[in-house]
Amino acid sequence: MINVSVNGYGTIGKRVADAIVQQPDMKLIGVSKTKPNHEAKTAVDKKYPLYVVKGAEESFSGVGFEVEGTIEEMIENSDIVVDATPSGVGFENSKLYKKFEVPAIVQGGEKEDSVECSFNARANFETSVGKKLVRVVSCNSTGIARLLTPIEERYGIDRARVTLIRRGADPGQPSKGPINDVILDPVYLPSHHGPDVKSVLPNINIDTLALKIPTTLMHVHVVNLSLNKSADKVRMCELLSKESRIHMVALREGIKGIAGLKELALDVGRPRGDLWENCVWEESISVEDKEVYLFQAIHQEADVVPENIDAIRAIMDECSCKESMDLTDRTIGMGLGR
């Protein structure tokens, strides 16, 4: 049994904590919060042991939230920590994890060179075995790595060109924009996503461009690939359909955008309407000799959740990539059927 704690119980942390308690080989030691907000309340309601910054105990106990102890105490009692604090804070926290000699996972907002290695289960699970500080790449990089890995294995990719049409803000972020604008983010090329994908797929030749638009639900990727070998649509669909973390959106589903996907996730009872899978529109897959196009949607709040679970097993050297991915998929309920 692996004792895991989650430092930072926000958008990613609360989802990872929920996934940890579903794992037969893991125990959730605790979660940490800086403020006694509505998210802290859900942790208390779920009976997740709540740890806080030293000195903040009273602000929690004052509103009736039982506090288990300080973050330092939580870390000391853990076999491994999943850090889901805001970008940059994870790097600061890594000094603390080192002090207590506890291995840690940080999120994609941390810099590539601030960690020992970057992680995507499908792309490079083994690289993280036995490491002390591992970064799960961002939601976009995770989605790209999942898609490109099987295609690279089968056909070889000469060049990947990905345009990221990014949600402006998460649904719970009223202070972020844009409204009625398209922001080139950045104006210059390439965006940081290409190099980030290379942190888990070092041999991929990839160019990325990114734009920010007035939506909150998901990112959309416009993918173009020039392959080394000829392909055809039927085999490309078969290849991608075999991937457990890719949902192939069928024509008869009648889903033409991200709002339709969100409605589907809510209808099937997914917690928080989460889509852990890449959603690739089968109808959009266009293959002409070595040239491929497709659209995929990436739920920014959710797709890294299974990757964090697998990263725990990789670091702890618990089992193989396939065993870990299968177990994670089965326990959280991956797969939307066809």
Add this chain to the structure above:
Amino acid sequence: MINVSVNGYGTIGKRVADAIVQQPDMKLIGVSKTKPNHEAKTAVDKKYPLYVVKGAEESFSGVGFEVEGTIEEMIENSDIVVDATPSGVGFENSKLYKKFEVPAIVQGGEKEDSVECSFNARANFETSVGKKLVRVVSCNSTGIARLLTPIEERYGIDRARVTLIRRGADPGQPSKGPINDVILDPVYLPSHHGPDVKSVLPNINIDTLALKIPTTLMHVHVVNLSLNKSADKVRMCELLSKESRIHMVALREGIKGIAGLKELALDVGRPRGDLWENCVWEESISVEDKEVYLFQAIHQEADVVPENIDAIRAIMDECSCKESMDLTDRTIGMGLGR
């Protein structure tokens, strides 16, 4: 002096009418409206002779709008008609123009095979000389043709890949969406834009993909080109800077999205905040040997306006392409400086 009438005084028609009255070689015979709405009021205020459908005279005169006559009378008195009615109506109207033996220009919403030829000033001005029914290609195709023509001439284009991030609705269309969605439009590939560009640049190898998003201001194009000859950024910028209908957005302008461009257009006093030019972000131009990337914005309400003016001169065989484009540019005030 060319006697021109504008059938349909909506988003495009009202702008084309305003441009016609600025031309030294044209006279605006009249404009037509189906309803006495706020746009009809501006036509009356501008003293544009107002023509209406037979039988609708009273609905206009009843609210004090002086009516000059019927649409048939307007057409009969014209040397040429610019049809700016909704998609499909232009084709229906073409029978009327044929009956009166008046040459006509229809807009990009009409089908390619419903006209004698398609028009973009920079790409194929000469093709329309002496023709009776010519289609000015859509705003998006116009923007792509303007960009690709000089690059094709200089370097040769092996393959163009363009992702169109389309505004969901014009600012004055409250009933259209989406809100908080990204619609794959269409889900399958390619979108109709690639074939439409080929109607004016038949030898271009182009793939297009399109998505509709919650903005109203402009379209954004993500352009990737594989050239036949090597290029470099400096020469590519020089080449595009020479095009009168391409505005190169400079870094120091501090514009990172379409709302910034709109603000610029309003600040410089452009009528209705119109941008007739393609706006290409200089900073976004990335050239690596034969591979080019860039972002451009296309104002869907405005960029076809100068093309309609040039199409009039082409059909009437008035002057050369260069003479027409220069005259149109000078009279309407093309160019935003650097």
